[in-house]
Amino acid sequence: xxxxxxxxxxxxxxxxxxxxxxxxxxxxxxxxxxxxxxxxxxxxxxxxxxxxxxxxxxxxxxxxxxxxxxxxxxxxxxxxxxxxxxxxxxxxxxxxxxxxxxxxxxxxxxxxxxxxxxxxxxxxxxxxxxxxxxxxxxxxxxxxxxxxxxxxxxx
Amino acid sequence: xxxxxxxxxxxxxxxxxxxxxxxxxxxxxxxxxxxxxxxxxxxxxxxxxxxxxxxxxxxxxxxxxxxxxxxxxxxxxxxxxxxxxxxxxxxxxxxxxxxxxxxxxxxxxxxxxxxxxxxxxxxxxxxxxxxxxxxxxxxxxxxxxxxxxxxxxxx
Amino acid sequence: xxxxxxxxxxxxxxxxxxxxxxxxxxxxxxxxxxxxxxxxxxxxxxxxxxxxxxxxxxxxxxxxxxxxxxxxxxxxxxxxxxxxxxxxxxxxxxxxxxxxxxxxxxxxxxxxxxxxxxxxxxxxxxxxxxxxxxxxxxxxxxxxxxxxxxxxxxx
Numbered sequence: 001x002x003x004x005x006x007x008x009x010x011x012x013x014x015x016x017x018x019x020x021x022x023x024x025x026x027x028x029x030x031x032x033x034x035x036x037x038x039x040x041x042x043x044x045x046x047x048x049x050x051x052x053x054x055x056x057x058x059x060x061x062x063x064x065x066x067x068x069x070x071x072x073x074x075x076x077x078x079x080x081x082x083x084x085x086x087x088x089x090x091x092x093x094x095x096x097x098x099x100x101x102x103x104x105x106x107x108x109x110x111x112x113x114x115x116x117x118x119x120x121x122x123x124x125x126x127x128x129x130x131x132x133x134x135x136x137x138x139x140x141x142x143x144x145x146x147x148x149x150x151x152x153x154x155x
Numbered sequence: 156x157x158x159x160x161x162x163x164x165x166x167x168x169x170x171x172x173x174x175x176x177x178x179x180x181x182x183x184x185x186x187x188x189x190x191x192x193x194x195x196x197x198x199x200x201x202x203x204x205x206x207x208x209x210x211x212x213x214x215x216x217x218x219x220x221x222x223x224x225x226x227x228x229x230x231x232x233x234x235x236x237x238x239x240x241x242x243x244x245x246x247x248x249x250x251x252x253x254x255x256x257x258x259x260x261x262x263x264x265x266x267x268x269x270x271x272x273x274x275x276x277x278x279x280x281x282x283x284x285x286x287x288x289x290x291x292x293x294x295x296x297x298x299x300x301x302x303x304x305x306x307x308x309x310x
Numbered sequence: 311x312x313x314x315x316x317x318x319x320x321x322x323x324x325x326x327x328x329x330x331x332x333x334x335x336x337x338x339x340x341x342x343x344x345x346x347x348x349x350x351x352x353x354x355x356x357x358x359x360x361x362x363x364x365x366x367x368x369x370x371x372x373x374x375x376x377x378x379x380x381x382x383x384x385x386x387x388x389x390x391x392x393x394x395x396x397x398x399x400x401x402x403x404x405x406x407x408x409x410x411x412x413x414x415x416x417x418x419x420x421x422x423x424x425x426x427x428x429x430x431x432x433x434x435x436x437x438x439x440x441x442x443x444x445x446x447x448x449x450x451x452x453x454x455x456x457x458x459x460x461x462x463x464x465x
Binding site for chain 2: 101102105106117132133136137153
């Protein structure tokens with residue numbers, strides 16, 4: 001049977017520290033005992049600092065995709081901090097991927113794939129892939145390149 | 156009894172091809188056997204090409220409203236491809252309508268009505284109308300004028 | 311026991327009129343008899359007019375935070391108009407806070423706290439605080455500085 005914690009080990013991933021709220025909100029909230037709502041997460045690095053910069057001017061789109069992957073790792077850190085295991089999540093329901101980019105930027109799905117590909121690697125090509133939007137924002141907190149919120153179904 | 160498929164026939168609507176995912180996501184996902192989450196959809200034309208352009212510069216707001224209507228048709232195509240029938244949907248829960256427009260644009264609800272009016276025509280003035288936000292983005296994938304994601308309740 | 315209506319009285323808050331829909335949508339929708347989806351709300355003043363302006367150019371961030379608080383009051387007005395009581399809401403599940411600001415603005419969480427702090431004051435520091443994203447839009451309807459949509463759990 002597919003186990004997200006074992007998969008995580010195999011991939012040799014390193015989690016950043018789980019982020020503290022930057023305002024009056026909860027990073028994670030369970031609804032009905034079976035749905036996990038994760039607040040908008042930014043790309044926290046292993047040292048706790050944020051990746052910053054706008055895609056298309058300060059950052060390349062490759063940087064942006066790596067930032068989206070780092071957002072995914074930050075979300076994993078929040079899940080692990082709350083449940084002790086990534087296996088607590090049964091599947092991804094929905095990802096809302098927000099890119100801080102120049103107004104002429106057109107490849108948001110490429111960038112948000114940095115998150116989605118990691119979720120697929122951890123929870124599998126079916127359970128790790130949910131509904132999604134990938135869109136361009138006017139700005140994001142602390143000038144982070146990517147912010148992502150998500151809903152998961154718990155096991 | 157109101158039937159969305161009959162209503163669709165009466166309206167003489169033509170569906171575009173159901174879009175393939177542009178990234179690592181599912182266009183449609185069912186939760187708890189009764190809620191349908193649709194990923195962000197763009198305006199796919201009958202020939203499979205996307206309507207492109209920014210409202211307020213490359214496109215007029217009338218173009219934008221027609222694009223939102225085309226997004227709604229694209230969502231209907233996804234529903235039909237997944238369930239074989241529009242009658243599978245009982246009602247609209249929530250529409251998140253995102254407009255790619257110039258920063259001074261102020262009539263996002265007018266544009267997203269292009270989608271909402273079609274949903275109301277297909278599923279009725281009560282069941283076809285849900286909660287909604289209509290907002291302006293910094294940019295959208297492929298420079299499409301409108302992207303919409305939605306949640307429906309299945310019958 | 312904590313009662314949101316009593317808390318509301320103690321705080322001496324004044325509600326604006328509950329907003330009518332600006333398009334084809336319902337301001338509030340109940341799902342499964344226990345979840346309340348509120349459409350995107352803007353900052354309606356006691357006289358029914360909207361607070362307008364972009365944060366970072368036409369408005370300061372203090373104005374923006376006050377606008378977010380006014381959005382929260384407008385959401386309370388919608389809840390009261392639909393249920394007759396704020397106590398109908400058991401807890402906040404999710405807040406999506408959208409700020410209309412200049413592209414270089416970085417303190418969206420500060421602004422959306424204007425809403426979240428009011429929810430916490432009305433429903434308490436635990437039940438009144440949910441998951442959240444606070445992000446910057448390209449534009450908002452009628453040039454309002456803040457639009458917020460939310461999901462609540464009913465009692």
